[in-house]
Amino acid sequence: QVQLVESGGGLVQAGGSLRLSCAASGRTFSSYAMGWFRQAPGKEREFVAAINWSGSSTYYADSSEGRFTISRDNAKNTVYLQINSLNPEDTAVYYCAARYYYGRDYSWDAYDYWGQGTQVTVSS
Secondary structure, eight states: OOOEEEEOOEEEETTOOEEEEEEEOSSOGGGOEEEEEEEOTTSOOEEEEEEOSSSSOEEEOTTTTTTEEEEEEGGGTEEEEEEOSOOGGGOEEEEEEEESOOSSOOOGGGOSEEOOOEEEEEEO
8 A cells, every 4th residue: 555645736936836745655666657737616626647667658638738747756656746737627635646557548537546635726
């Protein structure tokens, strides 16, 4: 089992950047593939990006390609999400999630463990 804690959210102006972090507890972080999701008010939780156990493979939602970058540091038990050129449509709660399997699956229910989320608010 793994516990996940997100941080790095906040209020930012349109055009700015943020780096979200997700710290994992436990000694088996490198055994998990990791994903980032987001949920805007009144909308379903949507996939943003995923990364495999070593960090050698990533994939993104079509809407995330180009402005979002997922990475991980297994020595620090942390996965990151860099978001550039933020716009108000990026306003959401951002969640990290973990699972053992890595593959092209955009469903939130494919993940076994979740953090509590971090709020990102982009002002115009």
